[in-house]
Amino acid sequence: MAAPKKYPDELRARAVPVPRVGAEATIRRLAEQLNVHHEALRNWIRQAEADAGERSARPTTEMAGENRRLRDEVAELRRVNEILRAASSYFASELGPTRRRS
Structure with missing residues (x-):
């Protein structure tokens, strides 16, 4: 059985499209505003890029x-x-x- 999600899917859906600039400071600032860890937000962004076909190193x-x-x-x-x-x-x-x- 998978562990329960720490952050709701709605938060992830709202947060991912915003920092497409990719700047470190932007991700950290947005993560602080959303009350999520900056690495979690970075992983969400990378996964969204992989799903969109922009990143081939990640499934x-x-x-x-x-x-x-x-x-x-x-x-x-x-x-x-x-x-x-x-x-x-x-x-x-x-x-x-x-x-x-x-």
Whole structure:
């Protein structure tokens, strides 16, 4: 389960479009006015740029969500495989001595 968000989505949506200038002082000043940490605001801006296709070094929100979903799916499949491996081992030991090899 994900941790609860510290800042509401409305605040993020209101804050991101403003400092497109990218100046350090502007980000810090706006962060103080909005009562958010300046690094949080900087990350929001970078993510908005990635989502808009302006920044290629960072995955888009959609891509990050897909990666998260796939990681969860892989973890679930590994758990299932471990259960199947244990069941297979158990049933193989049950059949072991009476099973004939050809």
